[in-house]
Amino acid sequence: xxxxxxxxxxxxxxxxxxxxxxxxxxxxxxxxxxxxxxxxxxxxxxxxxxxxxxxxxxxxxxxxxxxxxxxxxxxxxxxxxxxxxxxxxxxxxxxxxxxxxxxxxxxxxxxxxxxxxxxxxxxxxxxxxxxxxxxxxxxxxxxxxxxxxxxxxxxxxxxxxxxxxxxxxxxxxxxxxxxxxxxxxxxxxxxxxxxxxxxxxxxxxxxxxxxxxxxxxxxxxxxxxxx
Numbered sequence: 001x002x003x004x005x006x007x008x009x010x011x012x013x014x015x016x017x018x019x020x021x022x023x024x025x026x027x028x029x030x031x032x033x034x035x036x037x038x039x040x041x042x043x044x045x046x047x048x049x050x051x052x053x054x055x056x057x058x059x060x061x062x063x064x065x066x067x068x069x070x071x072x073x074x075x076x077x078x079x080x081x082x083x084x085x086x087x088x089x090x091x092x093x094x095x096x097x098x099x100x101x102x103x104x105x106x107x108x109x110x111x112x113x114x115x116x117x118x119x120x121x122x123x124x125x126x127x128x129x130x131x132x133x134x135x136x137x138x139x140x141x142x143x144x145x146x147x148x149x150x151x152x153x154x155x156x157x158x159x160x161x162x163x164x165x166x167x168x169x170x171x172x173x174x175x176x177x178x179x180x181x182x183x184x185x186x187x188x189x190x191x192x193x194x195x196x197x198x199x200x201x202x203x204x205x206x207x208x209x210x211x212x213x214x215x216x217x218x219x220x221x222x223x224x225x226x227x
Contacts, residue, residue, distance in 0.1 A: 016089040021050055023062050023072035028102070035107035035216065038094060039074040040116030040123075046077045057113055057206050070109075070212070073097050083112070083119025084142050090123055094130060106219040111135040113202040114170065118142050121178070125153050133158040133218035135211065137202045138167060140174045151181040158188040158218050162205045164197030 025034055037058065045052040053059045059074045075093055077083055083090070098105060110131045112120035117139025124134055125144050134157055145151060159182065163175040172193055182189040194201055205211060 014088060016092045018075045018086075018089050018093055019048065019050055020073055020075040020093060021053055021059055023059075023068065023070075023074075024101075025069050025071065026066050028071075030102045033102055033104035034069070034071050035109065036071045036073065036097065036101075036103045037109045037111060037215075038090070038097075039072060040083055040090075040110075040112030040119045041074065041077065042112075042114035042116050043077075043082075046081065047079045048076070050076055052076070056200075057116075057202055058111070061206055071097070071101055071103060077115075077119075083115060084122050086119070087123060087126055090119070091127060107132050107216065108220065109133050109135070109215050109218075111137070112139065113137040114139060114199065121145055121154075124157055125150065128153055128157055129220075131157055132220040133160075133215050135160050135162070135205070135215070136175075137162045137205055138164065138170050138175075138199050140170050141178050145178065145181070148181070148184075151178070151187065152185040154182060155185045155187040156221070159190075160211070160214060161189065161191045162201045163191075163193055164199060164201040165193050165195045166198045167201070169199040 039058045041053050041057060045055060053074050053076055054063055058072055062068055062072065077086065097103060108131055110120050110124060111134060117136040120134055120136050122142040122144055124131055136159065161175045161179055163172040165172050175191060179189050179191040
């Protein structure tokens with residue numbers, strides 16, 4: 001029997017739903033533009049209770065201060081799901097934020113810890129033009145970045161990776177390998193290994209003011225500037 005080739009081309013509509021925390025700077029005013037951080041939490045904060053997100057990372061830090069100069073969007077991954085399968089949801093949330101808040105689109109930053117760091121890598125791989133810089137902490141590489149040539153998709157994004165040398169949940173070698181892969185494609189990457197830290201390499205990282213100074217040093221380049 002002869003099999004005839006065919007192509008399907010159609011449009012589909014997808015409904016996405018994400019609960020999230022939103023932080024606006026104390027001096028927020030739509031007449032100005034503010035830098036944005038998209039923060040992705042780890043596996044332990046999944047669910048439908050936004051209070052869980054405040055246990056770690058930037059949301060925890062924001063509970064103790066009201067002078068943080070960034071807009072911060074912190075979505076919550078549903079129970080039994082994973083950021084790597086919620087790319088459409090995250091892109092929709094980012095688009096919504098850009099359209100509805102006074103965001104400086106040249107200063108949009110991405111960060112995540114553990115499962116959130118893996119999700120951050122994958123989101124940056126899918127939409128690298130969206131981010132001026134990213135910070136990844138205690139994370140494995142997602143499968144989409146394990147092929148040798150895939151790291152080149154991130155080469156134009158400044159990336160600062162953090163890991164604890166004593167991490168028994170996600171070995172530090174995961175971060176060492178992706179740093180090596182990024183350097184092999186001339187990526188803009190730096191790696192900090194804390195000799196005494198375990199899986200929690202994020203508390204000291206997010207509490208360090210120099211991290212946010214580093215983020216603000218970077219603005220997104222357009223296609224012409226990259227050439």
